[in-house]
Amino acid sequence: MINNKHLFYLIIFTQFGVAITSFPNNMYKVAGHDGWISTLVGGMIVQILILLYYSLYKKFPDKSFTDYTKIITNPFIGTCINICYYAYFLYVVLVVSMRFSDIITIWIFPKSPSWLILILFLLTAYIVAKNDILTIARTYVLCTFIFLIFILFLLSAYDNVHIGRILPIGQYPIKKIGSGAYSSFLEMLGFEIFLFIAPNFQDTKKKLFTLTFANFFTTIFYTFIIITSYIRLSNKENSYIIDPILYIFKTYHSKMIESLDTIFLSLWTIVICATVVSYIYIVSEDVHKRLSLIVKNRKSILLFIIIVVFAFYPLVSFHLIRRETIVNFGSYLDPLFIIIIPCLLFLINKVRGLIN
């Protein structure tokens, strides 16, 4: 059973992940130097969705999202939707772990084989995810210091900033800022786990407040990161350096400490891992609940998941599937699973309520 504090940490650890290092670059490509406005707007989109999710949750408290897909539609369609969700979460895990092994290969271990990095990464995720949700949440609480270190490292960049680089504000057309808001919203995914861990909630009040606060924290933090990058690097650099945050850390230098990028990545690995842990926990827990008659042990499901994810590695490393194809696939999946399906369920439920 988890309380509000745990819920807060579960959500922010799932929202922050591997995308953070390249976030300013991605945003610059879409919305130019007004990307930070887009981030704030993106936070608002997340807030709207949280309100929607919350009203779904209120309708069926103590039930998981996978339960009410069945209740709202019918058991067969519900099961199909659920299987799609499992596949989608596995896809997210795949993308995150691929990107992780890429970053580690580029920035820390260029000669180590990436399959090994991937195995170590997934193994760590397995060890954490096999525990119950309370243990996972407590692990996250314990790792919060990483965010403090991250903020400290980001402050080190303020040695060489020129605030004018984000001026003139609002130069880009609203359309671009809007599409920037959409892509920043995609980077902030992770709050949807709220619906899936709902059965584990303690009966506490102020859930909506906790969710809003988590979203507020994430939005402000993302905005802080993007503004730091925008005022520290020139506009052109933001458009072509893939990982601006790591680049900024790399340029820091003092007598005591050097290459902050390596230190940061070794700590941030935990947060990236947390994203994967949350997703594989949800999938394994849910599948276990459905198939408890066939599979007695949740660990075996977890292992199976990890093997499935790892099985995609040879396909990518032998260039049978292009990495971009896999990543671009997400631009169709994300809106479908995060916005469209929950919205449809909500509407169907509303309409049914009206008819009855």
Add this chain to the structure above:
Amino acid sequence: MIRKSIIIICLFLFLLVATGCWDSRTITEKTLVNGISIDIDQDKKIEVNALILDIIGRGAGVFDFQNESVKSIQNSVSHAGMEIQSFLPGDITTSKTRVILLGEDFSKTKFIHLLSTFRRRTFSNLNVSVAITNKQPAKNVLALKTVGSKPLSFILRDTIDNAESTSIAQKMELFNIFTYSSEDGIDFTIPVVDVSDKRVEVVGAGLMHNASYTGHFITSEQSPVLLMLMGKYGNTGHFITKLPKKYEAPYNTISYEIIRPRNNFSITTSKDKIKVNLKVDAFVRIDGITSIKMLQEKEMWSIIKKDLNKRAKEVIKEIQVANSDVLGIGRYLKEHQPEEWRKLNWQKEYPTIETKPKVTVTILSTGAIGTESQLEE
């Protein structure tokens, strides 16, 4: 219990075996490049000279070093690096490089593109000091190898650091150069070094335009004034002003340092005319007055003020002749008046704009001796 401990031992061994063993590189196997000079010749070939420090242990914590210089002429910097690698044992690494010297000809090219390997490879050092060699290829300076008993690159780095803190040169490391040169409407300066009498010294701040060296530099006497106008002042800066004619030489100098100057500029645009008003508040600490005659504080103040204003005008004139917008006026226009900026052809416009510097002086202290200290004879 036994099963658990076996798992733990296995995991531990696995970690020991697996973490980064492909990437472990011991320092003895590395060849540390600590100074690089880059030149371009007439056939557009790049000549790279690298100073390599061999550390030889003599036991009991005593180390000897041997300074070796290697050379390669190739089509690009990374190509030259590969050639150097081919005849040197061990992994050459630029992660501890202290200084990069650019030859005068090389620095007049669009050199940041030629140096892109430093930025692309994540294992090279971006905190390296960069300097331009004055009217000579950079290899001439690197050929010194040692200054006194210390390796050249260590001395050079210290000299440049010192020049930065005494405001002779702007603080510019490689990553700063990459950032500034990819930005519109602002130029920057790079320290210019020269060899005299087997010593290296920073002779001034080299003015850049569109990310290449203009050939003009502000001498080390004037450059603290320039940095003051730019707002890139270091920790301190030393100035010497000559007293007017009625004071006889050699009893006619006043030396002082300026700390934490404040600057701001206002730009007015009206009908194709851009006027810039630069205001600088200088806080002065008097270090020495050699005059025999009585010098009132007010007099002191007005002499310093007059001299600083005169120097500021000279500096402004010089940077406009070099067409180097180190003050960032173009960037200011771009950020605050984007409509105006789009109409301008800044390259042509900049030398013609009217820039008025105004330095105000506040004397903070006169040291241990009072303000009206000099004895009248």
